[in-house]
Each structure stands twice: as C-alpha cells, then as structure tokens.
Amino acid sequence: MDGTKETGMRNVSSHCSINDMFDEDFSRLLDKPKLNIERQRSFDERSLSELSIGLTRVGLDNLESTYSPGRRSGFDTPASSTRNSFEPHPMVADAWEALRKSLVYFRGQPVGTIAAVDHASEEVLNYDQVFVRDFVPSALAFLMNGEPDIVKNFLLKTLRLQGWEKRVDRFKLGEGAMPASFKVLHDPLRKTDTLVADFGESAIGRVAPVDSGFWWIILLRAYTKSTGDLSLAETPECQKGMRLICSLCLSEGFDTFPTLLCADGCSMVDRRMGIYGYPIEIQALFFMALRCALAMLKHDAEGKECIERIVKRLHALSYHMRSYFWLDFQQLNDIYRYKTEEYSHTAVNKFNVIPDSIPEWVFDFMPTRGGYFIGNVSPARMDFRWFALGNCVAILASLATPEQSMAIMDLIEARWEELVGEMPLKISYPALEGHEWRIVTGCDPKNTRWSYHNGGSWPVLLWLLTAACIKTGRPQIARRAIDLAETRLLKDSWPEYYDGTLGRYIGKQARKYQTWSIAGYLVAKMMLEDPSHLGMISLEEDKQMKPVIKRSSSWTC
Ligand code: GLC
Numbered sequence: 001m002d003g004t005k006e007t008g009m010r011n012v013s014s015h016c017s018i019n020d021m022f023d024e025d026f027s028r029l030l031d032k033p034k035l036n037i038e039r040q041r042s043f044d045e046r047s048l049s050e051l052s053i054g055l056t057r058v059g060l061d062n063l064e065s066t067y068s069p070g071r072r073s074g075f076d077t078p079a080s081s082t083r084n085s086f087e088p089h090p091m092v093a094d095a096w097e098a099l100r101k102s103l104v105y106f107r108g109q110p111v112g113t114i115a116a117v118d119h120a121s122e123e124v125l126n127y128d129q130v131f132v133r134d135f136v137p138s139a140l141a142f143l144m145n146g147e148p149d150i151v152k153n154f155l156l157k158t159l160r161l162q163g164w165e166k167r168v169d170r171f172k173l174g175e176g177a178m179p180a181s182f183k184v185l186h187d188p189l190r191k192t193d194t195l196v197a198d199f200g201e202s203a204i205g206r207v208a209p210v211d212s213g214f215w216w217i218i219l220l221r222a223y224t225k226s227t228g229d230l231s232l233a234e235t236p237e238c239q240k241g242m243r244l245i246c247s248l249c250l251s252e253g254f255d256t257f258p259t260l261l262c263a264d265g266c267s268m269v270d271r272r273m274g275i276y277g278y279p280i281e282i283q284a285l286f287f288m289a290l291r292c293a294l295a296m297l298k299h300d301a302e303g304k305e306c307i308e309r310i311v312k313r314l315h316a317l318s319y320h321m322r323s324y325f326w327l328d329f330q331q332l333n334d335i336y337r338y339k340t341e342e343y344s345h346t347a348v349n350k351f352n353v354i355p356d357s358i359p360e361w362v363f364d365f366m367p368t369r370g371g372y373f374i375g376n377v378s379p380a381r382m383d384f385r386w387f388a389l390g391n392c393v394a395i396l397a398s399l400a401t402p403e404q405s406m407a408i409m410d411l412i413e414a415r416w417e418e419l420v421g422e423m424p425l426k427i428s429y430p431a432l433e434g435h436e437w438r439i440v441t442g443c444d445p446k447n448t449r450w451s452y453h454n455g456g457s458w459p460v461l462l463w464l465l466t467a468a469c470i471k472t473g474r475p476q477i478a479r480r481a482i483d484l485a486e487t488r489l490l491k492d493s494w495p496e497y498y499d500g501t502l503g504r505y506i507g508k509q510a511r512k513y514q515t516w517s518i519a520g521y522l523v524a525k526m527m528l529e530d531p532s533h534l535g536m537i538s539l540e541e542d543k544q545m546k547p548v549i550k551r552s553s554s555w556t557c
Contacts, residue, residue, distance in 0.1 A: 089525070091486060091490045091521070092525060094490055095518050095519075095521055095522050096522065098494065098513060098515075099113065099138060099141060099518050099519055099522065101513075102114045102117050102513075102518075104130050104184055106153075106157065106193050109153050110149070111150070111154050112130030112135050112154050112182075113130060113135055113519070114127070114129065115127040115129060115130070115134050115181070115511075115516075116128075116496065116513055116515060118511045118513050118514070120512060126198065126202075126203075127511055129182060129183045130154075130181060130184075131181040132178060132179065132180065132181065132212040132215055132216060133212065133267075133268055134181075135154060136215050136218070136516075137460060137463050137519035138515060139219055139222070139223075140222060140519070140523045140536070140537065141522040141523050141526070143222060143223065143227070144226075144523065144526040144536075148227045151219065154219075155232065158178060158179065158182070159216075161178070161182060161197045162176065162177070162179075162213075162245075164197065164199075166201070167201065168199075168200060168201045173199055173200070176213060176241075176245045176248035177212075177213065177248065178245065179198055180198050180203055180208075180270070181197070182195050182198070183197075203270065204270075204271060205264075205265045205271055205272065207263050207264070207266050208263075208266060209270070210260070210262055210266040210282050211266070211267040211268065211281070211282060211285050213245035213248070213249075213289070214282075214285040214286060214289035215289075216241070217242055217245060217289040220233055220242070221292040221295060221296060222536040222537055225535060226536045233296045238296075239298055239300075239302070240302075242293045242297060243297070243303065243306050246289075246290065246306055246309070246310060247306065249286060250306075250309045250310070257278065257320060258316035258317040258320050259286075259321070260278065260282055260286050261277065262276060262277065262278070262279055262282050263276055264276040266279075267279065267282055267285075267389075268389060269281070269427070269428075271441075271453065272440070272441055272447075273428075273440065273444075273454065274383065274432070274440035275375065275376065277378045277381070277383075278377060279375060279376055279387075280325060280375050280390030280394075281387055281389045281390040281393070282390075283317070283325070284373070284393035284394045284397060284399055285393055287314065287394075287399045288396065288399070290314050290317075291314065291542075292539070293306075294310050294314070314542075317399075318399060321373065321399055322399075322400075324350070324377050325373040326371060327374050327384070328366070328370065328371030328407060329367070329371070332362065332366050335349075335355060335382070336355050336358060351379050351381075352379060352380050353380060353381070357382070358382075358384065361430055362384045365386075365415060365429075365430075367411060369407070369414070370410035370411030370415075371404065371407040371408065371411060372391050372407075373400070373408075374386075375387050375390075385429060386411075386428065386429045387427070387428050388419070388427055388458075388461045389427070391408050392464035392465060392467065393464065394408070395408060395467075395468040396464075396471060396537055396538045396539065397538075398540060401541070405471070405472050406472060409468070409469065409472045409477065412465075412477065413477060415429075417502070418430075418501075420480075420503075421501065421502030421504070422484060422488075422498075422503050423457040423484060423485065423488060423498045423502075423503035423504070424457065424459070424461065424465055424481040424482075424503075425457060425461040425465050425481065426455060427457070427497075428454070428455055430455060431449035431454045431455030432447075432449065432454055432455075433449045437449060441454065446509055448508075450499055452508075452510075455501075456497040456498065456503075456507055457499075458496070458497045459485055459489055459494070459497075459517040459520055459521065460514075460517050460519075460520035462521060462524045463520040463521075463524045465478060465481055465524075466478040466524035466528055467534055467537055469481075470527060470528070470534050471534060471538050478527075479528065481524075482521075482524055482528065485524075489517065492506050493513055494512060494513050494518050494521075495514060495517065496510040496511040496512075496514035
C-alpha cells in the first residue's frame with residue numbers, strides 16, 4: 001500500500017512544442033540531429049539536440065514562445081487543426097468521450113486509464129486496473145492533445161511503485177521491476193485512496209512484465225520531447241528509476257547473446273504462447289528503451305557507468321538482431337540450404353538450426369520483396385512467426401536499418417490479406433493449430449487458433465502501424481488501415497480484439513470499450529493529421545550502429 005505522502009507535482013519549468021515547428025512536410029522529421037553514442041555530452045546538450053527535434057532550426061527562445069499548454073484540451077475540441085483538409089471523423093468525438101470515461105483518479109488527480117470500461121462483462125478479472133503498457137497509447141493521445149499532466153502523474157506514481165518491495169511467495173524480485181498494473185482503492189468512509197500494484201505476483205501465470213519498465217522509459221522520453229519539460233527526467237528520482245530498470249537488464253550472467261532472456265507471457269502476450277527465450281517484442285522494446293535512456297541519463301558519477309554499459313549493449317544488440325533475427329527471401333533460402341553440426345568460429349549455421357524445422361507456411365508467406373524480424377532465435381530454434389508489435393517498434397527505434405524498415409512495410413503490403421484482412425492488425429501470424437496449439441499453449445482455450453494472442457487482430461496495434469508507416473514515408477498504408485477500423489470499431493463498441501483469419505468477428509472473450517483500442521485509434525488519427533507527433537515516439541538511425549553484413553538484395557533494391 002502506498003502509505004507515504006504525495007510529493008507535490010513539480011511545476012513545468014521549461015516548455016517547448018514541436019507541434020508548431022513542422023508544416024505538412026514530415027520529411028524534415030527525418031532530418032533531426034543524429035544521436036552520437038560515442039560522444040560524451042552533457043544532458044542539457046543532448047536534451048537540446050535529441051529531445052527537442054529541430055531546435056537548432058528555430059532556437060529555444062522561439063519555441064518557448066510558441067508553446068501554449070492546454071491549447072487543444074477538452075474533448076469538445078479534439079486535435080483537429082485547421083492547417084489541413086482532414087475533417088474530423090464523427091468517431092473521434094466518441095472516442096475522446098470514452099477515453100475520458102476511463103480516467104482513474106488518485107487523491108483527486110488523474111493518474112492513468114482503466115484497461116476496459118466494460119459493464120456488460122460478467123468477469124472483471126484485472127481489466128479494472130491501470131496497465132502500464134495499456135496506458136501508453138492513452139498517454140500519447142493526451143500528449144498530442146496538449147494535456148501532459150496526467151502523463152506526468154502516471155510516470156511519478158509508477159515510479160513510486162517501483163520502490164516497493166516485491167515478492168512472489170518467498171522470492172524477492174529485482175529492485176528495478178515495474179508493475180504490470182495498479183489499482184486505486186477508494187475508501188468512501190475514511191475518504192482515503194490507496195494503491196495496490198501487481199508485479200506478477202497476482203498475474204495469471206505469475207510472470208513479471210518485462211515490458212513495463214521499457215514502456216516507462218519510452219514514455220518518459222515521449223513526455224519530455226512533447227512538452228520540452230526537461231525537469232522531470234532530470235530529477236534524481238527519474239534518473240534512479242531509469243538506472244534501476246537498465247541495470248536489471250544489463251547485469252552480467254551466463255549469456256552468450258546480447259538479447260534478453262525471457263519467460264513466456266512477460267509482455268503484451270501475457271500468457272503461454274511459446275514466446276519464451278528471446279521474443280522480438282521484448283528485444284525491440286529493450287533496444288528502444290536503452291536508446292531513450294541514453295538520451296536522458298545524466299553523465300554524473302552514477303549515470304556514467306550505466307551509460308557505458310548501454311552503449312556497449314546497443315552495439316552488440318543491433319548487430320545480433322539485424323544479423324540473426326532478420327528474414328527475407330534470400331535469407332530463407334540460405335537457411336533452407338544450411339549444413340548442420342558445424343563447430344568452431346567458421347560455422348555459418350551458428351545456432352545449428354535444422355532446415356527441416358522450417359515450417360511449410362513460411363515458404364509461401366515470404367514475398368520476393370520484403371522481410372521481417374522473426375519471433376525468436378535461440379539454439380536450434382527459430383520461431384518464424386511474424387509479430388506486429390516487435391516489427392513496428394523495430395522501425396520506430398531504428399533497430400531496423402532503413403532498408404529493413406522498407407522491407408517490413410513491403411511485406412505488410414504484399415501480405416495485406418493475411419496481416420490486416422478486415423481489421424488491423426494481427427498480433428501474430430500464423431495461428432498455432434491442433435497438436436502444436438496443445439503443446440505450445442498448454443491447451444489454452446482463450447488462445448485457440450485465430451483468436452486473442454494466437455493470430456487475433458488487435459485494434460490497439462493501429463497506432464504502431466501508423467507510426468511505422470509515417471516513419472517510412474508510406475502514410476497511405478496507414479490511411480487504408482484506419483479506413484478499415486472506422487467501418488467497425490465504434491459500431492462494435494471498441495472491442496479488445498477480433499477473431500478469424502480475416503479478423504471479421506468480434507473476439508470470443510474480447511472486452512468492449514477496451515481503452516487502448518480507443519486511444520490507439522485516436523493516436524493513429526492525430527499522427528496522420530499532424531505527422532510531427534511522430535517525433536515523440538520515434539528515434540532516428542544511429543550511424544554508429546550501421547550493419548556490418550548485408551543479407552540480401554531484396555531489401556537493398
Ligand atoms: C490482456 C492482454 C494484455 C493487456 C491486458 C489489459 O491480458 O493480453 O496485453 O495489457 O489484457 O488490457
């Protein structure tokens with residue numbers, strides 16, 4: 001329980017807005033100052049170049065004068081600028097209203113949004129909680145709408161929760177662990193609010209959410225970049241929070257790979273789905289969080305060591321991911337012809353993958369042009385499934401090279417029917433069926449084929465797809481996906497997920513009024529309308545991490 005007194009929210013000390021700095025020309029977004037991880041610079045200096053894009057062009061003074069907090073607040077006035085021809089879709093006002101209904105208050109202040117406001121559902125389970133991952137699209141919507149306070153409150157509140165002692169039975173969890181979710185308990189008699197958090201000790205399967213800490217860091221950067229308020233990230237509390245999260249993941253062990261070893265169910269896919277090992281979702285978020293932390297950590301006595309470890313890890317991680325997780329036509333053909341049982345440094349088939357383990361479907365699925373990061377790579381095991389979140393985050397974090405980013409978009413276009421169908425976007429492809437489903441999921445009735453985490457279609461992924469489309473200069477793909485979502489989402493009361501090979505059916509056990517479906521739609525709309533918003537959730541390529549090897553020509557042409 002959070003019995004401690006709340007510290008007052010710090011005043012926003014410096015403001016700048018990137019929103020007014022870009023006209024409709026989002027090619028300038030790609031013109032941002034580049035991150036140079038080898039150069040040692042002060043936080044302030046880095047803040048100016050990395051956290052506030054385009055500052056060099058307009059100057060800080062100009063920015064401060066152009067910022068007007070709350071300029072877009074209120075759901076009567078959603079972020080519909082008059083600068084372009086987009087008419088707000090009638091669904092937008094409904095979405096804002098639903099999003100505001102999901103707000104959760106702690107001692108009078110909004111601190112997050114509830115996972116689902118579904119009164120019709122018999123079983124609440126933990127959908128009445130504020131999930132860290134679910135809050136991210138809500139936070140982005142509020143930031144884009146000029147309402148940063150709730151995001152700041154959330155960041156501070158979850159940071160406090162990190163400080164709790166966390167136990168599962170008699171085992172103590174790492175200090176840096178962030179909760180999967182928390183709940184505010186209102187006592188109307190005593191007029192008190194208290195918090196309960198879940199770090200995995202109540203979660204189905206008892207798995208700690210590895211993604212929560214990463215999303216927290218990514219959100220802190222989004223907040224800083226969107227508001228220009230550097231003071232929050234610079235507080236000793238936030239600096240410590242970042243260091244704790246990073247040191248949990250950077251600690252030395254028996255690893256031979258720079259990727260992060262994970263249990264099944266430790267991320268958005270929060271139940272057994274055969275993603276144990278090195279799942280792409282976590283690796284992409286890990287990479288992005290490390291890069292965000294690098295931009296915000298101070299070069300003081302405590303930060304320095306952490307920064308050095310981050311730099312080294314990023315270097316190794318990008319090499320590993322770009323080399324071994326990447327799959328395109330050429331690479332698939334190479335694996336198909338792999339020799340096995342090779343020993344020593346000269347081995348081509350380093351992980352001893354047996355070509356017979358390549359599933360049949362992937363030969364048809366792979367277009368001649370295009371590619372993607374596969375689900376998992378570990379000794380003698382490649383999970384060839386396609387996962388949406390990991391691939392979109394890889395684009396946003398520039399874990400994917402520009403050529404790989406283009407190839408991922410090419411694949412989405414080439415396999416539109418399979419990955420988008422009638423509702424964006426499949427969480428994974430393809431679904432596990434029959435014997436494989438039994439073995440891998442442990443006969444999970446919620447994860448039957450083409451449902452939920454097993455090939456279900458999740459509207460929340462729309463914002464990630466849209467961001468990836470804008471970053472790769474292909475907004476027309478996002479437009480197509482948003483058009484599809486607009487035919488159904490409101491009518492179907494914002495379901496959590498859809499079922500079926502085409503995503504035509506409202507999910508078997510899908511919650512209605514699922515907050516991140518609502519917020520994801522709003523974020524997608526606002527980003528497409530004003531692509532400069534992309535800056536808060538995207539990182540430019542770092543030339544230091546250029547790939548050493550080129551895998552094939554399909555993504556160079
Ligand atoms: C489900 C999802 C998880 C989400 C939670 C709350 O458990 O699998 O990703 O955070 O619901 O919406």
